[in-house]
Amino acid sequence: xxxxxxxxxxxxxxxxxxxxxxxxxxxxxxxxxxxxxxxxxxxxxxxxxxxxxxxxxxxxxxxxxxxxxxxxxxxxxxxxxxxxxxxxxxxxxxxxxxxxxxxxxxxxxxxxxxxxxxxxxxxxxxxxxxxxxxxxxxxxxxxxxxxxxxxxxxxxxxxxxxxxxxxxxxxxxxxxxxxxxxxxxxxxxxxxxxxxxxxxxxxxxxxxxxxxxxxxxxxxxxxxx
Numbered sequence: 359x360x361x362x363x364x365x366x367x368x369x370x371x372x373x374x375x376x377x378x379x380x381x382x383x384x385x386x387x388x389x390x391x392x393x394x395x396x397x398x399x400x401x402x403x404x405x406x407x408x409x410x411x412x413x414x415x416x417x418x419x420x421x422x423x424x425x426x427x428x429x430x431x432x433x434x435x436x437x438x439x440x441x442x443x444x445x446x447x448x449x450x451x452x453x454x455x456x457x458x459x460x461x462x463x464x465x466x467x468x469x470x471x472x473x474x475x476x477x478x479x480x481x482x483x484x485x486x487x488x489x490x491x492x493x494x495x496x497x498x499x500x501x502x503x504x505x506x507x508x509x510x511x512x513x514x515x516x517x518x519x520x521x522x523x524x525x526x527x528x529x530x531x532x533x534x535x536x537x538x539x540x541x542x543x544x545x546x547x548x549x550x551x552x553x554x555x556x557x558x559x560x561x562x563x564x565x566x567x568x569x570x571x572x573x574x575x576x577x578x579x580x581x582x583x
Contacts, residue, residue: 361387366419379405381575392547394563395556397572403556411523412436445514445522449529451506453498460494463512484512504535524555
């Protein structure tokens with residue numbers, strides 16, 4: 359089991375109002391699964407993804423990652439687990455404009471203090487894997503949207519994480535480029551990487567083996583095993 363939640367809750371409080379973003383969320387993801395989360399805007403999908411990605415903590419409930427209860431860990435400890443085990447793919451690519459394709463993909467390895475020779479080998483391998491090696495010395499502004507998302511996927515997997523969290527990975531792409539990105543994610547899953555993806559697209563969700571549906575901070579249904 360890579361992900362397991364029990365009665366997960368997230369509340370946002372101000373002096374005047376309390377908002378429930380997640381309400382008693384219970385679900386599991388097995389290692390090697392490809393799972394989609396669908397629901398209308400504001401239903402809690404991104405909040406859930408942030409907690410599962412150890413960017414945020416729940417207000418209540420339990421979150422076990424790789425069997426370890428990480429619900430109450432401080433940011434420093436969550437950060438160490440996140441860097442070793444989780445890759446992120448965002449709708450807006452989040453590439454650094456001043457860095458080349460190679461340097462953008464290399465960045466997680468730099469943070470992990472991977473030796474330079476090993477970094478080069480890993481980056482070269484993953485750029486070939488997502489078919490963007492021919493653009494290794496280009497900057498993000500010189501790439502199409504589809505190419506930028508390939509770079510973002512390469513950056514997410516260069517550390518060989520146990521889990522990829524994808525938040526609307528094709529949201530800024532046309533259908534052709536979006537399909538190519540989904541095929542890359544599908545191939546990564548076939549190679550053993552667990553993927554949890556937030557999407558509004560039924561076509562994208564069809565790549566996953568299970569779809570979780572959310573509404574008003576709750577899971578209201580699931581499709582698939």
